[in-house]
Amino acid sequence: MHEKERHRIILSAVQDRPVVTVQELVALTDSSEATIRRDIAQLHVQKKLRRVRGGAESMHPPQFVGLAGRPFSVNETINIAQKRAIAQKAVELCEDGDAIIVNGGTTTFQMVHPLATKRCQVFTNSFPIAEHLLKNSKNTIMLSGGVIYREQNIILSPFDNDVTRNFYAKRMFMGAQGLGPLGLMEADPLLIQAEQKLIGQADELVVLVDSSKFSARSSLILCPLERITTVITDDGIPDSAAKMLEQADIDLIVAPMGAAQSKATSSG
Amino acid sequence: MHEKERHRIILSAVQDRPVVTVQELVALTDSSEATIRRDIAQLHVQKKLRRVRGGAESMHPPQFVGLAGRPFSVNETINIAQKRAIAQKAVELCEDGDAIIVNGGTTTFQMVHPLATKRCQVFTNSFPIAEHLLKNSKNTIMLSGGVIYREQNIILSPFDNDVTRNFYAKRMFMGAQGLGPLGLMEADPLLIQAEQKLIGQADELVVLVDSSKFSARSSLILCPLERITTVITDDGIPDSAAKMLEQADIDLIVAPMGAAQSKATSSG
DNA sequence: TCAAAAACGATCAATAACGATCATATCGCA
DNA sequence: TGCGATATGATCGTTATTGATCGTTTTTGA
Numbered sequence: 001m002h003e004k005e006r007h008r009i010i011l012s013a014v015q016d017r018p019v020v021t022v023q024e025l026v027a028l029t030d031s032s033e034a035t036i037r038r039d040i041a042q043l044h045v046q047k048k049l050r051r052v053r054g055g056a057e058s059m060h061p062p063q064f065v066g067l068a069g070r071p072f073s074v075n076e077t078i079n080i081a082q083k084r085a086i087a088q089k090a091v092e093l094c095e096d097g098d099a100i101i102v103n104g105g106t107t108t109f110q111m112v113h114p115l116a117t118k119r120c121q122v123f124t125n126s127f128p129i130a131e132h133l134l135k136n137s138k139n140t141i142m143l144s145g146g147v148i149y150r151e152q153n154i155i156l157s158p159f160d161n162d163v164t165r166n167f168y169a170k171r172m173f174m175g176a177q178g179l180g181p182l183g184l185m186e187a188d189p190l191l192i193q194a195e196q197k198l199i200g201q202a203d204e205l206v207v208l209v210d211s212s213k214f215s216a217r218s219s220l221i222l223c224p225l226e227r228i229t230t231v232i233t234d235d236g237i238p239d240s241a242a243k244m245l246e247q248a249d250i251d252l253i254v255a256p257m258g259a260a261q262s263k264a265t266s267s268g
Numbered sequence: 269m270h271e272k273e274r275h276r277i278i279l280s281a282v283q284d285r286p287v288v289t290v291q292e293l294v295a296l297t298d299s300s301e302a303t304i305r306r307d308i309a310q311l312h313v314q315k316k317l318r319r320v321r322g323g324a325e326s327m328h329p330p331q332f333v334g335l336a337g338r339p340f341s342v343n344e345t346i347n348i349a350q351k352r353a354i355a356q357k358a359v360e361l362c363e364d365g366d367a368i369i370v371n372g373g374t375t376t377f378q379m380v381h382p383l384a385t386k387r388c389q390v391f392t393n394s395f396p397i398a399e400h401l402l403k404n405s406k407n408t409i410m411l412s413g414g415v416i417y418r419e420q421n422i423i424l425s426p427f428d429n430d431v432t433r434n435f436y437a438k439r440m441f442m443g444a445q446g447l448g449p450l451g452l453m454e455a456d457p458l459l460i461q462a463e464q465k466l467i468g469q470a471d472e473l474v475v476l477v478d479s480s481k482f483s484a485r486s487s488l489i490l491c492p493l494e495r496i497t498t499v500i501t502d503d504g505i506p507d508s509a510a511k512m513l514e515q516a517d518i519d520l521i522v523a524p525m526g527a528a529q530s531k532a533t534s535s536g
Numbered sequence: 537t538c539a540a541a542a543a544c545g546a547t548c549a550a551t552a553a554c555g556a557t558c559a560t561a562t563c564g565c566a
Numbered sequence: 567t568g569c570g571a572t573a574t575g576a577t578c579g580t581t582a583t584t585g586a587t588c589g590t591t592t593t594t595g596a
Contacts, residue, residue: 537596538595538596539594539595539596540593540594540595540596541592541593541594541595542591542592542593542594543590543591543592543593544589544590544591544592545588545589545590545591546587546588546589546590547586547587547588547589548585548586548587548588549584549585549586549587550583550584550585550586551582551583551584551585552581552582552583552584553580553581553582553583554579554580554581554582555578555579555580555581556577556578556579556580557576557577557578557579558575558576558577559574559575559576559577560573560574560575560576561572561573561574561575562571562572562573562574563570563571563572563573564569564570564571564572565568565569565570565571566567566568566569
């Protein structure tokens with residue numbers, strides 16, 4: 001067996017499992033302990049894995065997401081003030097008893113705090129949102145079925161016949177990568193598919209975007225402007241964007257920012 | 269078992285319960301007290317947990333959790349030793365890559381700790397099981413869609429067309445209210461419906477019941493004995509029950525109780 | 537309060553993992 | 567084919583980890 005081949009196997013094994021022992025790799029590659037140790041040492045200096053006694057472990061250890069409060073470690077803290085203000089306005093649209101769909105995302109996640117005092121029927125595809133509402137509110141929670149994708153903490157189903165089709169809501173709330181004349185834009189094709197499925201199950205579509213999203217562009221169009229009922233953003237929205245929304249007959253809600261106002265930065 | 273593996277299991281166990289004893293961890297990892305104490309001391313200086321007399325406790329535990337925070341506050345603590353031992357044996361049937369179904373319940377929940385070091389495809393209808401495995405393991409998690417019932421922390425779908433139908437597994441693991449000559453017995457009609465749906469999606473059916481369940485009777489029959497492939501119980505199983513299982517051609521696995529006990533035996 | 541039981545810490549032997557070295561095997565190239 | 571370079575496997579001394587045993591400390595229960 002060639003070196004490259006072993007390395008491929010080792011990296012594959014170490015990514016699948018928290019730890020791989022030298023013995024397991026010996027059995028897997030049918031080579032000697034000495035060779036495996038040399039390979040591990042080599043991959044260690046290449047930062048492809050971490051060398052530990054007895055074997056090797058992944059460089060990206062399984063995320064220890066502390067508690068319910070902090071799901072997506074990176075994105076969540078960007079523009080947090082704007083997101084909170086926007087989410088607050090979004091929840092103000094909801095009344096007890098309403099059936100709503102909350103699509104997963106860092107902005108929509110901020111809805112969980114004001115939602116804690118409500119009693120709505122919440123359908124979501126976000127594991128952290130469901131978790132938080134389950135533990136900290138009395139809302140009825142419905143979850144979509146499917147595989148839980150760890151990076152986004154989103155539940156995706158490749159099938160068309162999931163329970164999503166049995167839920168119909170007055171409003172759906174969602175964030176987006178960008179919002180322009182062509183419509184709502186998203187980056188990931190997988191997300192596109194899931195979100196389009198959800199959009200079809202709601203009457204009104206409420207989009208939550210901080211003002212930086214009006215200049216952000218992405219490659220994939222999720223839906224045209226006409227489909228959007230309401231846009232909630234912060235007071236950094238450019239006039240041109242406001243005019244664009246007005247012409248498309250979209251309700252615009254501007255969430256006022258508090259005293260400590262920071263410039264919105266694009267959050268990827 | 270290697271160091272990292274033990275640490276993973278210890279951290280998994282300590283998150284599930286406010287305090288874990290050294291003895292429990294010895295049983296869970298099949299290593300000596302001295303080793304566990306060293307591990308706990310090590311994780312203590314790493315601030316991964318807090319070392320206390322008798323065992324260890326979680327670092328951020330005094331956290332208030334609502335009703336739904338812990339799976340079943342009452343049921344969870346009874347027969348905990350038996351449940352852990354039984355769950356341990358159940359996980360020993362699983363190999364990396366296996367597709368398994370884990371039905372929600374207090375006994376099956378104990379499978380999460382030994383599962384922490386595995387890499388399987390786990391389909392479950394239990395929110396706590398999904399949550400724990402998501403945070404403490406690298407398993408692929410698939411969740412059934414539907415309403416989250418807070419009392420049982422189970423996700424139920426009244427519809428027949430949910431994503432459950434798209435998942436097929438080698439084995440399904442489930443607990444039960446009782447196990448008698450007439451078959452597997454359950455108390456709640458709603459659970460019956462959901463569990464029957466799941467049973468149809470697996471090849472083998474593995475039932476996890478502590479020995480008290482052989483004398484328990486319930487009103488509703490979930491499935492006949494013939495459908496059961498394997499029963500895992502503790503060594504308190506009465507001879508009559510063992511004979512009943514043998515006549516029904518069911519594999520019986522007895523989980524040893526206590527530190528130094530006879531190894532598990534398989535028959536039938 | 538005292539005695540029994542459990543938990544603990546320290547120590548030591550056994551074991552497993554490691555690193556270094558050398559002999560052999562394989563590959564590239566002329 | 568022959569040669570050099572590199573990769574691999576085996577051996578051995580060293581080091582780290584583990585489990586058992588001891589005596590000590592803490593908790594439990596009468």
